[in-house]
Amino acid sequence: xxxxxxxxxxxxxxxxxxxxxxxxxxxxxxxxxxxxxxxxxxxxxxxxxxxxxxxxxxxxxxxxxxxxxxxxxxxxxxxxx
Numbered sequence: 001x002x003x004x005x006x007x008x009x010x011x012x013x014x015x016x017x018x019x020x021x022x023x024x025x026x027x028x029x030x031x032x033x034x035x036x037x038x039x040x041x042x043x044x045x046x047x048x049x050x051x052x053x054x055x056x057x058x059x060x061x062x063x064x065x066x067x068x069x070x071x072x073x074x075x076x077x078x079x080x081x
Contacts, residue, residue: 009059011052018059022070029066039065 009018017030036051037044040061043054051058 009055011048011055013048016051016055016058016062020063020066022067027070029069031062031065035065036062 009016015030015032016036017028019026019028021027031039033046033051036046036058040046040058043051043058043061046054046058
């Protein structure tokens with residue numbers, strides 16, 4: 001998994017969003033403040049302006065979270081048809 005550099009990483013005050021390549025497919029992902037606080041080491045109490053200023057670094061630190069989330073999504077059968 002890697003960050004798609006053709007798209008920007010954005011912080012809208014509620015969610016950090018950007019694009020990652022999952023198995024060669026560009027996929028938009030996002031993480032709210034609680035996810036950032038819980039899954040981006042060093043940003044457990046980051047303020048709005050800090051998240052905005054360090055959004056690229058935070059997004060990099062969230063890559064393992066996005067990968068786990070995608071692996072779980074692909075292995076869980078929701079029973080939908």
